[in-house]
Amino acid sequence: MARESEFLSLSDAAFRSIIGPGSRHVALIEDAFKVLVESPGGGVSINGSAKDRAAAKRVVETLAKRADLGAEITEADVRTALGAQRSGGKTPEGVALPVGRRGAIAPKTPAQARYLEALAKCELTFGVGPAGTGKTFLAAAYGASLLRRGQVDRLVITRPAVEAGEKLGFLPGDLNEKVDPYLAPIWEALNEILGADDVRRRRDKGEIEAAPIAFMRGRTLSHAFIIADEAQNLTRLQMKMVLTRLGEGARMVVTGDPSQVDLVNTRDSGLPHALRILENVKGVGVLRFEAADVVRHAMVERIVRAYDADAAAARGGDATAP
Helix, strand or coil, X not given: CCCEEEEEECCHHHHHHHHCHHHHHHHHHHHHHCCXXXXXXXXXXXXXXXXXXXXXXXXXHHHHHHHHCCECCCHHHHHHHHHHHHHCCCCCCCCCECCCCCCEECXXXXXXXXXXXXXXXXXXXXXXXXXXXXXXXXXXXXXXXXHHCCCCCEEEXXXXXXXXXXXXXXXXXXXXXXXXXXXXXXXXXXXXXXXXXXXXXXXHCCCEEEXXXXXXXXXXXXXXXXXXXXXXXXXXXXXXXXXXXXXXXXXXXXXXXXXXXXXXXXXXXXHHHHHHHHCCCCCEEEEECCHHHCCCCHHHHHHHHHHHHHHHHHHCCCCCCC
């Protein structure tokens, strides 16, 4: 089979992103499609069979679009684009949130693109699926973008502290010090998006607020963006209470993984119950992520798939499954 080359002209930002640190991104593309990628001035030249060259070209174009939107391209982005190309999946089109401290935040997978679309269209959005799919990070990024544009007055974050039960009152420190350990993933996301100094300043001004589930009762949250994280650990009554906090001009996103319930009575989880009764309600959007949408280390996707297969086998009546 003839091996030919094709040249793609790229912007400076896209060129640097495609090459990657120490040419690591190029090496991943070459290994995936058995092509040779060279970098003459102004772009890249892809050498290989017509089929491999076309596949590599689509990956390069996908990454170049993200880079031109201002998004930082990481090794995880390259692996995600490669996986989408190999599986025949669609790549996300030009949606980006211009709030990232290191560049715009753009979806890495089609599911993430649909998630951002749901957040923009719906008053209440559910993002559910396995760890590493970007549910919480994108929710925080979207909330931060609304806050920066003045479209909401506050970003309110709540998450159940299942491990603490009713003992938060006995922990040392003020409310923030009691709750912060349970909100670490949110703070890490916001620090990456806005920067630690901006997050601290907005917390001091009351623009970013963390509240345990118990402190949500009786409140009406108006002109706010609310993130209810790890919602699989909300009971049905807690879920109803949280969802009914929405006030005028408010929006809410509920994130969680129904397969990771830590409640003593797993059947009381409010997340699957809410999904069942609210999915077709006007103004509600539901986005379900899968193992293929994992954008962390490649090993995380393999771990999720292994657990999914084990759970499927157990549901099929394998009583000996561990």
